Amino acid sequence: MAQSTLLALSALLLLGVLLFLxxxxxxxxxDLGQLTMLVRKVPQKVNRQLSPGGQWWRLFSKKLMNETKQIEAMISIGHAPAWHFSTRKWAASPDVLWLLTSLVGRIDAKNILDIGSGLSTIRLAQASSIDCRIISIDSSLEFAQRTKALVDLAGLTSRVEIRSSGLTEYLIDGVHTTWYEQSVLDGTLALDLVFVDGPPASNGSYARFAALPLIYERLAADCILVLDDLVREDEQRVFERWLQMYPEFSSAVLDLEKGVGLLGRGKWHALIADLGAPESSPA
Ligand SMILES: C[S@@+](CC[C@H](N)C(=O)[O-])C[C@H]1O[C@@H](n2cnc3c(N)ncnc32)[C@H](O)[C@@H]1O
Known part of the structure; x- marks a missing residue:
């Protein structure tokens, strides 16, 4: 009796295992069926994305168009001793270097402040007239020295001064921020062109905000400020804030690789409006 029960239980267990299997x-x-269907759809999907009108195609075209514009801007600037340094990372993009070149000539800049040294320093000096003085500031001694080497290599030593300064805390108009020591601005006066491309964004929010409040008294009556990296939210906030604080400036936003905000006052209102017109875009 016990043996037949055991047999029945074993048969049941076996049946259970079989059913489970x-x-x-x-x-x-x-699952294999679903996977096969998915794999079959991949080429169609890739094809759709890569065909004109597809998302990947549009992204690729946009990127290619931008790279072409940067090369065109670089060619129109012409050869310079520093161009073996890549403009694809930290340096100002060729289109903004083109803009600076154009601005320096159009306003005949005489006192330039370049905030965040590098290729911009070289380009501003090369594009400006012999009686123009360029001061470039950097929060990193290493990058200041690197720019100085480029300046010397380009034969621009007599017209360019590179200053290195640590960053310090400020509270300006309710904004807590860090910026260069104010002593770095000593002796700067009647600034007619300012390129704001530092300190690096890694220094926290409103990283470039203090620039305008701290140099305001040192600006010429007719002056232009160029704020780079307007594609970033922090720079957009800074630009908006400046516009609220200093309504005497005209402004324009240029759709360059990294986005650029322009401010101008005095006799440069019309020039800012002109540069803000879509057909004025560099390259
Ligand atoms: C946007 S960069 C300035 C670029 C400069 N205007 C130019 O055209 O080359 C701002 C700051 O980043 C720092 N920097 C530059 N290159 C860097 C790098 N490769 N890695 C880390 N920091 C860098 C420097 O202190 C510089 O002042």
Whole structure:
């Protein structure tokens, strides 16, 4: 009797295992079926994305168009001893270097402040007249020295001064921020062109905000400020804030690779409006 019960239980257990295996096999078959369908759809999907009008195609075209514009801007600037340094990372993009070149000539700049040294320093000096003085500031001694080496290599030593300064805390118009020591501005006066491309964004929010309040008294009556990296939210906030604080400036936003905000006052209102017109875009 006990033996037949044991046999029945074993048969039941075996049946259970068999049913479980059949069930699992059916699940695997279903998953494999779905996977096969997905794999079959991949080429169609890739094809759709890469065909004109597809998302990847549009992104690729946009990127290619931008790279072409940067090369065109670089060619129109012409050869310079520093161009073996890449403009694809930290340096100002060729289109903004083109803009600076154009501005320096159009306003005949005489006192330039370049905030965040590098290729911009070289370009501003090369584009400006012999009686123009360029002061460039950097929060990193290493990068200041690197720019100085480029300046010397380009034969611009007599017209360019590179200043290095640590960053310190400020509270300006309710904004807590860090910026260069104010002593770095000593002797700067009648600034007619200012390129704001530092300190680096890694220094926290409103990283470039203090620039305008701290140099305001040192600006010429007719002056232009160029704020780089307007594609970033922090620079957009800074630009908005400046516009609220200093309504005497005209402004324009240029759709360059990294986005640029322009401010101008005095006799440069019309020039800012002109540069803000879509057909004025560099390259
Ligand atoms: C946007 S960069 C300034 C670029 C400069 N205007 C130019 O045209 O080359 C701002 C600051 O980043 C720092 N910097 C530059 N290159 C860097 C790098 N490769 N890595 C880390 N920091 C860098 C420097 O202190 C510089 O002042």
């Amino acid at each position: 059949v069930y699992q096999t059916l699940l695997i078959r279903r």
